[in-house]
Amino acid sequence: MAGRVAGKVVLLTGGAMGLGKAATKALMAEGATVIITDIDEAAGRATAAELGCGYIKQDVTDWARWQEVIAEVEAKHGRLDVLVNNAAITVFGSIADISVEDFKRCYTVDVDSIFMGCKAAIPLMAKSGGGSIVNFSSAAGNKVSPDLAAYNSAKAAVVTLTKSIALYCAREQNGVRVNSVQPGTILTPNVESVIAGTPDPDATRAAFSVAQPIGRMGEVEDIAHLVVYLASDESKFATGAPFIVDGGLSIA
Numbered sequence: 286m287a288g289r290v291a292g293k294v295v296l297l298t299g300g301a302m303g304l305g306k307a308a309t310k311a312l313m314a315e316g317a318t319v320i321i322t323d324i325d326e327a328a329g330r331a332t333a334a335e336l337g338c339g340y341i342k343q344d345v346t347d348w349a350r351w352q353e354v355i356a357e358v359e360a361k362h363g364r365l366d367v368l369v370n371n372a373a374i375t376v377f378g379s380i381a382d383i384s385v386e387d388f389k390r391c392y393t394v395d396v397d398s399i400f401m402g403c404k405a406a407i408p409l410m411a412k413s414g415g416g417s418i419v420n421f422s423s424a425a426g427n428k429v430s431p432d433l434a435a436y437n438s439a440k441a442a443v444v445t446l447t448k449s450i451a452l453y454c455a456r457e458q459n460g461v462r463v464n465s466v467q468p469g470t471i472l473t474p475n476v477e478s479v480i481a482g483t484p485d486p487d488a489t490r491a492a493f494s495v496a497q498p499i500g501r502m503g504e505v506e507d508i509a510h511l512v513v514y515l516a517s518d519e520s521k522f523a524t525g526a527p528f529i530v531d532g533g534l535s536i537a
């Protein structure tokens with residue numbers, strides 16, 4: 286099949302819904318073979334059936350499971366060209382409100398998982414002749430709020446972790462590039478439910494929209510197109526970089 290990522294084998298975490306599902310669709314449309322993983326088995330299987338991608342059940346915080354997942358991809362496909370570390374959670378709370386346990390939980394899902402994913406995947410990607418890793422940060426790693434202490438700092442950590450791993454891969458000359466993406470507020474089901482759960486959803490929707498100088502929230506395709514670019518050889522000179530696609534949120 287022709288396409289911008291034709292023939293590439295992609296492993297994408299948290300692909301059952303939202304940005305991961307949209308990226309899977311876009312990658313498949315450009316010729317990639319995509320295997321999604323997700324902790325939510327029902328949603329993961331439903332998305333795999335709908336899109337025709339592979340599905341593996343995975344909790345991205347489990348190191349042993351990461352090694353099994355990579356071994357399964359190698360056994361079935363013989364190679365790995367792209368890893369998209371998309372799975373994450375948003376934990377709300379200020380320094381006063383958030384418990385130590387919830388702070389740690391946010392870091393385990395949002396940061397430790399990316400460390401583990403890269404650690405597990407890089408040897409197979411190097412063996413495959415190189416590839417591209419896309420780590421999901423957020424504009425929330427740049428623009429902070431008093432009520433997002435864990436998420437803001439975890440997403441900032443993803444940018445710096447990505448740079449360190451990118452330099453390691455460059456030093457090894459293993460052909461693996463590693464970049465991070467920083468979306469602004471994108472209207473996913475997750476964001477829809479956050480809006481719906483606030484006392485005045487219409488006011489929240491308006492506030493979420495104007496937070497972006499461009500005047501609206503993003504669409505999932507805005508980020509899916511970026512993932513396709515980073516997964517493809519079109520981005521072959523890009524590594525260690527945070528790619529900000531946020532309607533101007535980070536600079537406002």
Ligand SMILES: NC(=O)c1ccc[n+]([C@@H]2O[C@H](COP(=O)([O-])OP(=O)(O)OC[C@H]3O[C@@H](n4cnc5c(N)ncnc54)[C@H](O)[C@@H]3O)[C@@H](O)[C@H]2O)c1
Nearest residue numbers: 299301303304324344345372373421423468470471473475
């Ligand atoms: N939606 C936004 O506005 C926005 C903005 C900036 C960054 N992001 C980032 O983009 C990524 C995707 O966002 P989304 O809104 O589509 O998220 P989402 O919550 O809709 O989807 C995340 C997926 O990850 C899965 N998941 C959660 N914990 C997991 C675990 N331990 N193991 C495996 N899977 C797990 C969930 O089941 C879900 O399917 C996240 O990294 C998020 O932080 C989102």
